[in-house]
Amino acid sequence: MTGYSEKQIQIMEAAEELFANKGFDGTSVRDIAEEAGVNLAMISYYFGSKEKLMESLFQYRGHYITLQLENMLQNKEMSSLQKVYGVIDSYMERIMKLQCFHKIMSREQMADVKGATTKLIHELKKKNQELVQQLISEGQKKGEFKKNIDVPLLMATLIGTTGHLVTTQHYYKKLNNLEALSDEEFEKHIKKKLSNHLKSLFKAVLTYE
Amino acid sequence: MTGYSEKQIQIMEAAEELFANKGFDGTSVRDIAEEAGVNLAMISYYFGSKEKLMESLFQYRGHYITLQLENMLQNKEMSSLQKVYGVIDSYMERIMKLQCFHKIMSREQMADVKGATTKLIHELKKKNQELVQQLISEGQKKGEFKKNIDVPLLMATLIGTTGHLVTTQHYYKKLNNLEALSDEEFEKHIKKKLSNHLKSLFKAVLTYE
């Protein structure tokens, strides 16, 4: 159930890039087959249908999108603020590494008809919010953080800011005259900037009175 | 050129809702015709094609999405922070009022092949960033704001947080046990919360040392 062959992964990753940039309906199974370098019929053969290919992709990525964080949260030597910084960096790294998958999730969240992916997204969000809520409550008990912190909106700022930057990086590049930078340079640049920005934002809103 | 007939607007607004929730490629012209209550052929008759209908929609919405802000920025009696608060509320109101159009724009920004909408989005972003940059610089000169403010990332936070909340409000509602609220109550609730959140965020990052 969990193991995908090389060829299946090849197909899923081709589909991932196309779904991210053209949308699910904007991508034909022939596009995917060509991009993956396999015969058209292999997609039905391995996954059953285009829809089920999407579900497999969510399972494939969802599998390693949820596992981290816990051990860091139990670390006794870090301050609560340091842990928040850890959450920010780990979330950011994750989005940066899985940019295409993140775009697909963003698209899915806009849809009105709820598909098989909806449940997974909801659980992911729930778990994330609980972890952060727990972390913030701990900081409040220790007196590190102030009272009256709106955790859901804080999450919206973390996810929204990061996501917006990822999905509009082309515009960001042009708007701020960074077109000379290579892709790696630009990613490094934006990671650094975004990390600093989010940390100072969270520090301010969590600690200042 | 600027005037659309009632029937044309009827078609564009039907298309807007469908494009927002199903995507451009996920919406057929037959869907649009049915939703708008017109004959299939009227879409080609009035707009030429599905693609050109999309362009018309951008022109129709883009027309009244850009006009505000300037007169408030020239107000001599407001503090710079008050003006920033004004920008936040006005941006938020705009997104809330045009939720569907905003979803469409978000989707368009993810696309790799740049369509006729790309230029408009770029210009909109550029103008917004310039206005905010101007406002922040003014506050810095007056000594109201601190130095070293990253305006592009601040914009990403404003736009990203607001946009994320709009596109994921269904999840937000469920996750925070607000499903008993009517649509109007929920919109009022979220507007209030988001406005407070963004203002305290901006105040902290602009003024605290």
Add this chain to the structure above:
DNA sequence: TTGGTTTAATTAAACGTTTGTTTAACTTTG
């Protein structure tokens, strides 16, 4: 106002493509 003519609006049907999926024949593998 009337009657005649032109223009615009509206319709159902048909057009050629592209879509996702399946078939049946063939090849490779264990």
Add this chain to the structure above:
DNA sequence: CAAAGTTAAACAAACGTTTAATTAAACCAA
């Protein structure tokens, strides 16, 4: 030699767009 993998071809359905026929609206001289 049976099972799994791979292929080109074919399938019906849905797609965006166009056609040709019909109705409604606008116009204008008598």
